Amino acid sequence: EAAVTQSPRNxxxxxxxxxxxxxxxxxxxxxxxxxxxxxxxxxRLIHYxxxxxSTEKGDIPDGYKASRPSxxxxxLILELATPSQTSVYFCAxxxxxxxxxxxxxxxxxxx
Amino acid sequence: AQSVTQPDARVxxxxxxxxxxxxxxxxxxxxxLFWYVQYQRQGLQLLLKYYSGDPVVQGVNxxxxxxxxxDSSFHLRKASVHWSDSAVYFCxxxxxxxxxxxxxxxxxxxxxx
Numbered sequence: 001e002a003a004v005t006q007s008p009r010n011x012x013x014x015x016x017x018x019x020x021x022x023x024x025x026x027x028x029x030x031x032x033x034x035x036x037x038x039x040x041x042x043x044r045l046i047h048y049x050x051x052x053x054s055t056e057k058g059d060i061p062d063g064y065k066a067s068r069p070s071x072x073x074x075x076l077i078l079e080l081a082t083p084s085q086t087s088v089y090f091c092a093x094x095x096x097x098x099x100x101x102x103x104x105x106x107x108x109x110x111x
Numbered sequence: 112a113q114s115v116t117q118p119d120a121r122v123x124x125x126x127x128x129x130x131x132x133x134x135x136x137x138x139x140x141x142x143x144l145f146w147y148v149q150y151q152r153q154g155l156q157l158l159l160k161y162y163s164g165d166p167v168v169q170g171v172n173x174x175x176x177x178x179x180x181x182d183s184s185f186h187l188r189k190a191s192v193h194w195s196d197s198a199v200y201f202c203x204x205x206x207x208x209x210x211x212x213x214x215x216x217x218x219x220x221x222x223x224x
Contacts (some may be wrong), residue, residue: 030212042216102154
C-alpha cells in the first residue's frame with residue numbers, strides 16, 4: 001500500500017531556530033508537496049517538487065525552503081522559525097493530475 | 112484564478128439522516144475533482160475522484176458525488192450517515208495533468224446521536 005511518512009510528528013522550536021521537517025514516500029510518485037493547515041485556511045501549498053533535484057514555490061513560500069534529494073525524500077526547512085509558522089504541516093505525494101497521498105502530519109510549535 | 116469553494120464551514124446532521132456537502136469550483140475547462148476526508152489528528156484520505164464520464168461517482172463508505180458542468184459543482188452525498196463519519200471533508204480540484212491541487216477550506220461534519 002502507498003505510504004507517506006513524516007518526521008518528527010511533533011516539534012517545539014524556538015524563535016530564530018532552524019527547523020527541518022522530513023517526508024518519505026514509498027509510492028514512487030514523481031510529485032511531492034508540502035502544505036500547512038491552519039484553522040480557517042484549509043490547506044495551503046508551500047512548496048512542491050516534480051522530481052528529484054527540483055523544487056517549486058507554492059502559494060505561500062516565504063520563510064520556507066525545500067529540498068528534494070531523491071525520489072523518496074522531500075524536506076521542508078525553516079531557516080529562522082517564527083511564531084507565525086506554528087501550524088500543522090502535511091506532506092503528500094502523487095502523480096500529475098491524480099489524487100495525492102498524505103502523511104500523518106507534523107505539529108510544529110514555535111515559541 | 113482557479114478556486115474551490117466550500118460554502119459551509121460546519122454541518123450538523125443526525126445519525127441516519129442523509130447528507131450533502133457542497134462544493135463549487137472555478138476552473139478553465141473541466142478539472143479533475145476530488146473529495147478527501149480528514150479524521151481527528153490524521154492526514155487526508157481520498158474518498159472519491161472524478162476524471163470524466165458518468166457524472167455520479169461512487170466512493171468509499173457509501174459516499175458518492177455528482178459532477179455538474181453547468182453548475183460548476185461537485186457535491187458530496189451520503190444516504191445515511193453514521194457517527195463515525197464525523198470529520199472534516201475537503202473538496203479539491205486539479206487541471207488535467209497539472210501538478211498543483213487546489214483545496215477548498217473544508218467542511219466540518221458533526222453527526223449527532
